[in-house]
Amino acid sequence: MPDPIRVLHVEDDPNFGDLVASYLERESDRITVASARNAEEALEQLSEKRPDCVVSDYDMPGRNGIELLETVRDRYPNLPFILFTGKGSEEVASEAISAGATDYLQKGGGTEQYAILANRVQNAVERRRSSLRAENLERLRRLGGRINRALVQASSRDEIETAVCRIVADAEPYRFAWVGEVDPESDRVTPRAEAGTADGYLEEVSVPAGEGPDQPGPAAVAVQENRVAASQRVESDPLFDPWREAALERGFRSVAAVPLEYDGTVFGVLVVYAGREQLFDEAEQALLAELAADIAHAIHACKVRRELELRDQAIGEAPVGIVITGNADEGQPIRYVNDRFEEITGYDEAEIRGRNCRFLQGPETREEPVTRMREAIDEDEPVSVELRNYRKNGDRFWNRVSIAPLRDEDGTVTNYVGFQEEITDRKERERRLERQNERFDELASIVSHDLRTPVETVRGWLELAVETGEVEHVKRARDSIERLDDLREDLADTLRSREVVSETRRVGLGRLAEDAWARVDAADGSDLRVVDQFDITADPDATRRLLQNLFSNAVEHSEGAVTVRVGRTDGGFYVEDDGPGIRPENRDAVFEAGFTTKADGTGMGMVSVSGIVDAHGWRIEVADADALNGTRFEITV
Known part of the structure; x- marks a missing residue:
C-alpha cells in the first residue's frame, strides 16, 4: 500500500x-x-x-x-x-x-x-x-562508492572499520558511526572503531548483545536477529529509552544498526546515527545492508589475505575465488587460482595459467565495469566491480570482482590479487523484483480505473434512493457492490502472487491440481483429468493459486461444462481446456493487467498467474490445445 x-x-x-x-x-x-x-x-x-x-x-x-x-x-x-x-x-x-x-x-x-x-x-x-x-539514491550511490574504494585499499580489519566509520560520519545527514564486535564472555557489543560528533557518547552507554534484563536497542536487535534494526524517531521510540537523553544531547534523531555477517555468523555490528528523523527508510536500510555485506566480505577478505601470507594451503580453501596475476606490463598473466575460482569458472588451473582473465568475458559483459577495471589497473589502484562472466560450459553468471595491486618493499606493483564472488542469485532476485514492481505500478492504474465506475454507480443509485425513497434503487446499487467485491477478490489474489517465493519443496503436481479444482465452482459435468503424476520443486500454496486461477479462467469463459487436463511437458507442465480458446491476436496481451474479454471481468486473474510464474523464475506461454481444441498454457520450470 x-x-x-x-x-x-x-x-x-x-x-x-x-x-x-x-x-x-x-x-x-x-x-x-x-x-x-x-x-x-x-x-x-x-x-x-x-x-x-x-x-x-x-x-x-x-x-x-x-x-x-x-x-x-x-x-x-x-x-x-x-x-x-x-x-x-x-x-x-x-x-x-x-x-x-x-x-x-x-x-x-x-x-x-x-x-x-x-x-x-x-x-x-x-x-x-x-x-x-532520487537525491537519496545519488547520495547513497556516492557513499557506497567511497566505502567500496576504501575497502579495496584497506589491508586489515582495523583499517576497514576505521575508514568505514570516518566515511559514514562525514556523509550528511549522518553524524556518528561506530563498529563493534560481539564479546561472547560479557554478552555485550564492544566498540572497535568510531568517528563523528559523539563527544564521549560511547562512554555513557552500554550496549547488550543478547537476550537478558537489559533493554534491547537497535544494536542488540541487529545482532540477535541478524537484520537491520532502526529507531526512526529517537525522541519517542520506547526501545531507545536507556540512551535517549545522551543521544538527543548530541543531535541524534534516528539510529540504524546493521549486522556484520559472513557465512551465517554475526561477528560485529555497524551503528549509524543521523541528525534527521525518519531517515532510515527501506532504501536507506537496503543500502546499509549491502554496505555491511561488503564490509563483512572485505574483513573476511583481509583475513584470507593474511592467511595467504602464512599458509599457501589456506588460499586454496578460501570461500571466495582468488586469482593472482602478473603486473600490467606483463599483460597480467594468471599465475595462480584457488579451488573456489576453479569451481566458479569450471576451468582447471592448468587450462588458464598464463592467460589474461579477459577470457571470462563474453557478449553480455558490459563495457563500463571492464573499462573501470582497465583504468584502475593503468593507475595501479584497487577496484571493485560487478559484471557478467562466462563459465567454461558457456553458462553466464554474475561475478563481484575486487582487484588490488600487490607491491614489493619499494612500492612497485609486482602482482595483482583478485577476489571473485558469484552473485547470480542476488542479481536474479533484483531482476524479478524490478519486474514485479513494474507490474504493481501498472496494476495500481488499472485498479484505480476499474474501481471508479462501480463506486460512482453505487453513489448514484444510493443518492437516487435517498431522494425518492424507492428500495429498487438500493438493489441496483447492490449489483455494483458485488462487482466491487469481485475486484477485491481478484486484487487480493494478484497481490498474494507478488510475494517472493521463499520456501519451495518437491510436491506432487497432480495432488495440487486436484486441491485447486475442488475450490473452483464449475458447472455440472465439468471434469479435471490429471494425465501425468509427477513432482516439481515449487511453493505449494502459490502453485495451487496458479492452478486455481487457470481453472477458473477456463470455467468462466466456457458455456456449460468444461474439461481441463493437466500433464507433463519436456520442460515443465501444461494446463489445457476444451473451452472457446484465446484468439491468436490476444495471446500476447492475456497476462497484462486489466486485459479481459468478458464484460464483467476484472482482468487480474491472469496477472496473478504471471506473478506466481515470475516469482518462481518460470516461464508461461499460450499455445493451441493438443487434445481439446481450446486453450493450452505451457509452464516451463
Whole structure:
C-alpha cells in the first residue's frame, strides 16, 4: 500500500477546517489531517510533527497565508505548500507562486473542489518524495562508492572499520558511526572503531548483545536477529529509552544498526546515527545492508589475505575465488587460482595459467565495469566491480570482482590479487523484483480505473434512493457492490502472487491440481483429468493459486461444462481446456493487467498467474490445445 500522507491544514474557521479534513480523509484513505488555527500554531506543529504537506488559508489573524508560506520556505525549503483560499485573484495567485507555493486553489465549486484538493496534495507529496528518493539514491550511490574504494585499499580489519566509520560520519545527514564486535564472555557489543560528533557518547552507554534484563536497542536487535534494526524517531521510540537523553544531547534523531555477517555468523555490528528523523527508510536500510555485506566480505577478505601470507594451503580453501596475476606490463598473466575460482569458472588451473582473465568475458559483459577495471589497473589502484562472466560450459553468471595491486618493499606493483564472488542469485532476485514492481505500478492504474465506475454507480443509485425513497434503487446499487467485491477478490489474489517465493519443496503436481479444482465452482459435468503424476520443486500454496486461477479462467469463459487436463511437458507442465480458446491476436496481451474479454471481468486473474510464474523464475506461454481444441498454457520450470 502507498505510504500515508500527513497534511497540516491551517484555517482560522474551525467548522470549515473540520469540513475540509473530513472530505480529504474521505477522498483518500492515505490522507490524515491535523489542524492549526493560525500561523503561529502551524509553525509549532511543523517543528514537532513534520507533516508531508501544508494546506493553508490566506486571510487569517496575525500572519496571512503568504507570510506563513515565506516563513515555511525559510525553514523547510522543499515542504509542499498549497494555498487554499476564498480570497481568489490573479494578484494573490501570483504572489503565492512567487513566494514558493507548490500550488494554489480557490475555495468554492462544491464538493468536487475537495477531490481536486486531495489530488493536488497527493501529487505534490509524491513529486517531493520522488525527488527525495532520487537525491537519496545519488547520495547513497556516492557513499557506497567511497566505502567500496576504501575497502579495496584497506589491508586489515582495523583499517576497514576505521575508514568505514570516518566515511559514514562525514556523509550528511549522518553524524556518528561506530563498529563493534560481539564479546561472547560479557554478552555485550564492544566498540572497535568510531568517528563523528559523539563527544564521549560511547562512554555513557552500554550496549547488550543478547537476550537478558537489559533493554534491547537497535544494536542488540541487529545482532540477535541478524537484520537491520532502526529507531526512526529517537525522541519517542520506547526501545531507545536507556540512551535517549545522551543521544538527543548530541543531535541524534534516528539510529540504524546493521549486522556484520559472513557465512551465517554475526561477528560485529555497524551503528549509524543521523541528525534527521525518519531517515532510515527501506532504501536507506537496503543500502546499509549491502554496505555491511561488503564490509563483512572485505574483513573476511583481509583475513584470507593474511592467511595467504602464512599458509599457501589456506588460499586454496578460501570461500571466495582468488586469482593472482602478473603486473600490467606483463599483460597480467594468471599465475595462480584457488579451488573456489576453479569451481566458479569450471576451468582447471592448468587450462588458464598464463592467460589474461579477459577470457571470462563474453557478449553480455558490459563495457563500463571492464573499462573501470582497465583504468584502475593503468593507475595501479584497487577496484571493485560487478559484471557478467562466462563459465567454461558457456553458462553466464554474475561475478563481484575486487582487484588490488600487490607491491614489493619499494612500492612497485609486482602482482595483482583478485577476489571473485558469484552473485547470480542476488542479481536474479533484483531482476524479478524490478519486474514485479513494474507490474504493481501498472496494476495500481488499472485498479484505480476499474474501481471508479462501480463506486460512482453505487453513489448514484444510493443518492437516487435517498431522494425518492424507492428500495429498487438500493438493489441496483447492490449489483455494483458485488462487482466491487469481485475486484477485491481478484486484487487480493494478484497481490498474494507478488510475494517472493521463499520456501519451495518437491510436491506432487497432480495432488495440487486436484486441491485447486475442488475450490473452483464449475458447472455440472465439468471434469479435471490429471494425465501425468509427477513432482516439481515449487511453493505449494502459490502453485495451487496458479492452478486455481487457470481453472477458473477456463470455467468462466466456457458455456456449460468444461474439461481441463493437466500433464507433463519436456520442460515443465501444461494446463489445457476444451473451452472457446484465446484468439491468436490476444495471446500476447492475456497476462497484462486489466486485459479481459468478458464484460464483467476484472482482468487480474491472469496477472496473478504471471506473478506466481515470475516469482518462481518460470516461464508461461499460450499455445493451441493438443487434445481439446481450446486453450493450452505451457509452464516451463
